[in-house]
Amino acid sequence: MLQVGVNGYGTIGKRVADAVRAQPDMTIAGVTKTSPDFAAEGARTAGYPLYACDEESVDEFHAAGLAVDGTVGDMVDASDVVVDATPGGVGAEYRPLYEARDTPAVFQGAEAPDVAETSFNARANFDDARDADYVRVVSCNTTGLSRLLAPLAETYGIEKVRTTLVRRGGDPTQSDRGPINDILPDPVEVPSHHGPDVQTIFPDLSIDTLGLTVPATLMHLHSVNVTLESTPDSRDVCDLLDAESRLFVVPERSGIGSCGQLREYARDAGRPRGDVWENCVWGESITVEERDFYCFQAIHQEADVVPENVDALRAMFDMADAEESVARTNAALGLERDGDARPDPRVAADD
Numbered sequence: 001m002l003q004v005g006v007n008g009y010g011t012i013g014k015r016v017a018d019a020v021r022a023q024p025d026m027t028i029a030g031v032t033k034t035s036p037d038f039a040a041e042g043a044r045t046a047g048y049p050l051y052a053c054d055e056e057s058v059d060e061f062h063a064a065g066l067a068v069d070g071t072v073g074d075m076v077d078a079s080d081v082v083v084d085a086t087p088g089g090v091g092a093e094y095r096p097l098y099e100a101r102d103t104p105a106v107f108q109g110a111e112a113p114d115v116a117e118t119s120f121n122a123r124a125n126f127d128d129a130r131d132a133d134y135v136r137v138v139s140c141n142t143t144g145l146s147r148l149l150a151p152l153a154e155t156y157g158i159e160k161v162r163t164t165l166v167r168r169g170g171d172p173t174q175s176d177r178g179p180i181n182d183i184l185p186d187p188v189e190v191p192s193h194h195g196p197d198v199q200t201i202f203p204d205l206s207i208d209t210l211g212l213t214v215p216a217t218l219m220h221l222h223s224v225n226v227t228l229e230s231t232p233d234s235r236d237v238c239d240l241l242d243a244e245s246r247l248f249v250v251p252e253r254s255g256i257g258s259c260g261q262l263r264e265y266a267r268d269a270g271r272p273r274g275d276v277w278e279n280c281v282w283g284e285s286i287t288v289e290e291r292d293f294y295c296f297q298a299i300h301q302e303a304d305v306v307p308e309n310v311d312a313l314r315a316m317f318d319m320a321d322a323e324e325s326v327a328r329t330n331a332a333l334g335l336e337r338d339g340d341a342r343p344d345p346r347v348a349a350d351d
């Protein structure tokens with residue numbers, strides 16, 4: 001069993017911890033918190049060994065009646081590998097501590113790419129992380145784009161990608177973020193940072209991205225145009241995408257027309273926290289005109305990178321190949337095609 005420590009038990013860290021614990025070949029050695037709040041209590045209730053970020057906060061945890069097993073360094077000592085899910089930039093500050101203890105680590109998307117030996121997406125470049133000590137799982141938006149572009153590139157070839165990313169203003173817990181009544185070019189520079197980030201996965205890809213931020217917390221929504229190197233039929237592309245385990249091609253007959261309905265669909269299916277681990281590509285939006293492919297896809301920012309972190313661990317420790325790891329992760333999470341009885345996207349509402 002691979003012993004995994006999670007440094008930073010926030011939005012991503014707590015989900016990664018639960019996903020790791022669900023796997024047959026890895027377990028949680030511990031999680032860290034800076035403050036003894038409800039999430040720290042939740043970690044204790046979940047049965048995770050809990051560590052404070054430093055000696056000062058150990059006292060705070062004890063004063064709050066929460067037992068801790070030590071500090072971050074103690075957790076690293078108890079771990080074969082750390083998933084660092086601290087806020088952007090903090091992970092890079094921790095890398096020397098991981099190195100000093102000879103402990104590999106997985107970093108997240110807000111870290112600069114050079115925090116790690118390679119950036120990672122299970123569908124696109126699993127093998128690049130094989131035997132690496134430091135790996136960075138790309139951001140939720142970059143993960144979503146990589147999953148969509150990989151099958152298109154392999155099957156049809158890609159000449160150029162143009163994408164507008166409608167970004168959620170914050171996560172549901174982030175009441176200090178916004179906007180609350182506005183629409184922002186964000187970042188205002190063109191291209192946005194997402195294109196270069198996708199190029200950390202597909203180095204030779206020609207891609208332009210624009211970002212804007214809206215008052216929503218549910219999901220990001222991408223408007224995608226890809227100029228292909230061949231001229232497939234829209235139905236063939238729909239079938240190609242539908243065959244991908246982490247792409248949910250939303251069928252017309254499902255009546256799902258919004259991000260809110262996607263999240264409700266996940267809650268109805270009993271998904272933990274109502275998480276949507278897959279990209280959600282609206283089937284009706286999949287259109288090919290000559291060599292131009294178009295679609296809308298929604299990305300649940302709190303969830304899509306979670307299975308990717310699990311696969312990154314397997315790649316680093318050579319525990320499975322890409323196909324086997326993705327299948328194992330999906331099965332353990334309940335992200336399987338048959339398991340969630342998702343309707344066939346090719347069956348229209350009036351068929």
Ligand SMILES: NC(=O)C1=CN([C@@H]2O[C@H](COP(=O)(O)OP(=O)(O)OC[C@H]3O[C@@H](n4cnc5c(N)ncnc54)[C@H](OP(=O)(O)O)[C@@H]3O)[C@@H](O)[C@H]2O)C=CC1
Nearest residue numbers: 008009010011012033034035053085086108109110140301
């Ligand atoms: N939220 C999102 O939409 C997505 C985020 N990511 C990436 O994941 C990473 C984490 O983001 P997210 O989970 O949203 O962030 P959160 O703010 O939700 O969680 C960060 C966690 O790190 C802890 N922390 C803060 N400072 C330290 C420190 N010095 N030492 C140890 N722990 C610390 C916090 O502890 P405490 O709570 O006690 O303060 C908190 O538990 C970022 O790189 C982000 O870009 C990737 C995809 C999507």
Ligand SMILES: O=C(OP(=O)(O)O)[C@H](O)COP(=O)(O)O
Nearest residue numbers: 109110139140141142167194301
């Ligand atoms: O951490 C994230 O968003 P945030 O930095 O806006 O909180 C998500 O991964 C999205 O980031 P991105 O829009 O820079 O890809």
